Amino acid sequence: MFLPSPGQVVQRLSELAGRGHLVNDTLISIYRISVGFLISTAFALPIGVMIGCYRHWEAAIEPLVDFIRYMPVVAFIPLTIFWAGTGDAQKFLIIWIGTFFQQVLLIMDNVKSVPRDFVNLGRTLEMSEAKILIRIVLPSAMPAIWDSMRISLGWAWTWLVVAELVAATSGLGYRITTAQRFFQTDTIFGYLLLLGVLGLTTDQAMKLAHRRLFRYLRVR
Amino acid sequence: MMAVPKLVIRGLGKTYRTDRGEVVALAGVDLEVGENEFVALVGTSGCGKSTLLSIVAGLENLDDGTVGIDDEPITAPGLDRGVVFQSYTLLPWLTAEGNVAFALAAAGRTSSEAREVAREQLALVGLDGFEDAYPNELSGGMKQRVAIARALSYRPRMLLMDEPFGALDALTRHHMQELLTRIWERHRLTVLFITHDVEEAVYLSDRVAVMSNRPGRIKTVVPIDLPRPRRYELLSTPEFQRLHRTVLDSIREESIQVAQLGRALEG
Numbered sequence: 001m002f003l004p005s006p007g008q009v010v011q012r013l014s015e016l017a018g019r020g021h022l023v024n025d026t027l028i029s030i031y032r033i034s035v036g037f038l039i040s041t042a043f044a045l046p047i048g049v050m051i052g053c054y055r056h057w058e059a060a061i062e063p064l065v066d067f068i069r070y071m072p073v074v075a076f077i078p079l080t081i082f083w084a085g086t087g088d089a090q091k092f093l094i095i096w097i098g099t100f101f102q103q104v105l106l107i108m109d110n111v112k113s114v115p116r117d118f119v120n121l122g123r124t125l126e127m128s129e130a131k132i133l134i135r136i137v138l139p140s141a142m143p144a145i146w147d148s149m150r151i152s153l154g155w156a157w158t159w160l161v162v163a164e165l166v167a168a169t170s171g172l173g174y175r176i177t178t179a180q181r182f183f184q185t186d187t188i189f190g191y192l193l194l195l196g197v198l199g200l201t202t203d204q205a206m207k208l209a210h211r212r213l214f215r216y217l218r219v220r
Numbered sequence: 221m222m223a224v225p226k227l228v229i230r231g232l233g234k235t236y237r238t239d240r241g242e243v244v245a246l247a248g249v250d251l252e253v254g255e256n257e258f259v260a261l262v263g264t265s266g267c268g269k270s271t272l273l274s275i276v277a278g279l280e281n282l283d284d285g286t287v288g289i290d291d292e293p294i295t296a297p298g299l300d301r302g303v304v305f306q307s308y309t310l311l312p313w314l315t316a317e318g319n320v321a322f323a324l325a326a327a328g329r330t331s332s333e334a335r336e337v338a339r340e341q342l343a344l345v346g347l348d349g350f351e352d353a354y355p356n357e358l359s360g361g362m363k364q365r366v367a368i369a370r371a372l373s374y375r376p377r378m379l380l381m382d383e384p385f386g387a388l389d390a391l392t393r394h395h396m397q398e399l400l401t402r403i404w405e406r407h408r409l410t411v412l413f414i415t416h417d418v419e420e421a422v423y424l425s426d427r428v429a430v431m432s433n434r435p436g437r438i439k440t441v442v443p444i445d446l447p448r449p450r451r452y453e454l455l456s457t458p459e460f461q462r463l464h465r466t467v468l469d470s471i472r473e474e475s476i477q478v479a480q481l482g483r484a485l486e487g
Contacts, residue, residue, distance in 0.1 A: 118309060218356070
């Protein structure tokens with residue numbers, strides 16, 4: 001009973017698909033992760049780049065980021081429910097808390113590993129600091145930043161499902177919680193597999209985009 | 221032989237503050253490089269020769285003395301000095317032509333003009349046909365050729381080269397030395413060239429300045445009165461050998477000192 005056969009799982013999934021649950025749950029979760037992840041990245045990118053470039057900003061912000069980063073994200077769930085209810089905004093918030101602080105540190109490291117002589121080259125060409133940042137540092141760090149995004153997107157999936165498990169009225173995590181109440185382990189397994197497939201697909205898509213965007217790294 | 225001094229370094233001093241105290245990298249460096257003169261600066265590793273070049277490039281500040289080009293003191297990096305770094309500094313997302321054009325655009329040229337000049341410059345270093353190649357597709361020697369083309373493209377008043385061939389294999393290094401000599405003999409430019417390769421220094425230069433151990437200062441300057449144009453056969457001539465020997469002996473004294481100091485510290 002607690003370990004369904006593959007056949008049961010497939011049957012259950014097609015049943016859920018027939019009733020439209022499968023697609024709806026998937027779409028709502030994709031919507032939440034897209035918005036949450038984009039908000040998080042939009043904040044992390046400028047801040048990560050800034051503290052990667054300027055030591056005094058690093059000294060000011062990095063300890064704070066490290067401090068918050070070690071607070072367990074799940075412990076924020078009750079607070080976020082007080083702040084933002086149980087709707088989409090609260091999911092965005094959890095995804096943001098779970099990924100933003102990690103992203104900032106990853107991006108900071110990506111920016112720091114831009115070769116010193118690339119910056120020196122810009123200086124010998126009398127480029128302004130802003131131009132060096134935009135024309136040299138950012139394009140140089142971009143392939144690594146893209147990879148950091150790919151990795152943090154995986155974490156974002158986890159936080160989304162956690163948030164949906166605790167308090168939601170729709171989404172993949174919500175369906176898993178409901179299934180638990182009715183001992184529907186086939187649904188749970190089915191959705192776990194679905195989450196795996198979704199994660200794998202986004203990861204491969206990001207990798208493919210990396211190959212396309214940064215083709216110059218591979219030509220030989 | 222040194223008509224008009226282009227680069228004048230007087231009493232240059234540089235001290236680094238580290239966790240373990242102060243390190244005097246340069247102390248009382250005096251050096252002049254004449255207009256259109258090729259001067260190589262040689263020394264043992266860690267003698268401060270790269271620091272000296274960084275200061276002339278304006279990338280590092282000096283603590284004592286003065287450094288000036290055409291009587292103007294150097295306070296910052298500038299387009300009047302083209303720099304070729306030891307590490308590969310081609311921007312990987314730009315093609316060979318794009319890398320040269322990047323510098324020209326920074327120097328204020330229009331993009332069509334930049335493309336045109338970039339092609340000319342690449343042809344000058346023998347890279348016609350490789351305009352659209354990305355740095356990843358180029359060998360180490362080719363990358364440094366693009367870097368030289370880039371540094372020459374915007375017509376700087378002098379060229380600063382920091383061990384540009386240091387990372388290349390011996391054969392490629394020889395090719396690059398011949399190429400650089402050919403270009404220099406045809407176009408003449410003031411060059412300060414850093415290297416620890418004595419043969420390279422003697423082959424390329426009008427004068428070789430030997431640096432002492434830390435704190436670095438100019439120990440001696442050896443005029444290289446070998447005829448030009450120079451070709452690789454020159455290396456086997458007795459005159460070349462004699463000059464090579466003179467410079468080498470001067471550096472050897474420094475390395476022996478380092479070794480003795482090392483033993484004294486151990487004992």
